[in-house]
Amino acid sequence: MELADIIRSVPDFPKKGIVFKDITTLLADEKAFCAVLHQWADRLRAREVTRVLAIESRGFIFGGALAYELKVPLALARKAGKLPWSTIREEYALEYGTDSLELHEDAITPGDRVAVVDDLLATGGTALATVKLAERLNGIVVDVGFLIELAFLHGREKLDAYPVESFITYSSEA
Numbered sequence: 001m002e003l004a005d006i007i008r009s010v011p012d013f014p015k016k017g018i019v020f021k022d023i024t025t026l027l028a029d030e031k032a033f034c035a036v037l038h039q040w041a042d043r044l045r046a047r048e049v050t051r052v053l054a055i056e057s058r059g060f061i062f063g064g065a066l067a068y069e070l071k072v073p074l075a076l077a078r079k080a081g082k083l084p085w086s087t088i089r090e091e092y093a094l095e096y097g098t099d100s101l102e103l104h105e106d107a108i109t110p111g112d113r114v115a116v117v118d119d120l121l122a123t124g125g126t127a128l129a130t131v132k133l134a135e136r137l138n139g140i141v142v143d144v145g146f147l148i149e150l151a152f153l154h155g156r157e158k159l160d161a162y163p164v165e166s167f168i169t170y171s172s173e174a
């Protein structure tokens with residue numbers, strides 16, 4: 001079975017016109033989930049990653065498992081107001097308005113080889129904000145990885161200065 005067949009596409013969630021990619025069906029398939037994590041971990045090992053930086057919230061699922069597998073520290077990029085200590089913040093554009101992500105100011109050691117991790121690449125705004133946070137703390141972003149890429153939204157172009165990787169690519173909305 002193809003990985004893409006294990007992801008459930010839910011039309012009009014959370015609002016009309018969006019086809020939501022539901023990864024819970026992959027998480028419930030332990031063979032597929034572990035196969036993805038093993039490949040992902042092998043790639044990060046080859047790139048000599050020293051820190052995993054996971055994006056709230058579904059990125060945490062993959063980021064936690066990868067940090068465990070690689071035996072490297074895990075950092076969390078969270079929505080504004082969720083992190084308790086001193087933070088740095090990056091704003092990014094949404095379809096309407098802006099959103100922001102924060103990182104604890106000691107979350108990255110200068111010179112860390114950072115792997116950014118999230119479940120899905122859409123327009124790329126979320127991942128680019130996370131990359132900027134890592135770079136402000138003098139991390140070197142060596143991998144920006146996703147389970148799923150919605151290629152028709154061209155997020156990869158926004159991240160063209162970085163190595164972007166994904167396991168499942170959708171070239172159209174359907």
Ligand code: AMP
Nearest residue numbers: 019020021120121122123124125126127
């Ligand atoms: P973007 O900043 O546009 O690349 O959006 C990426 C973030 O939004 C990721 O953290 C995803 O979890 C979430 N996201 C965007 N579009 C979808 C979608 N169609 N299905 C599931 N999650 C999505």
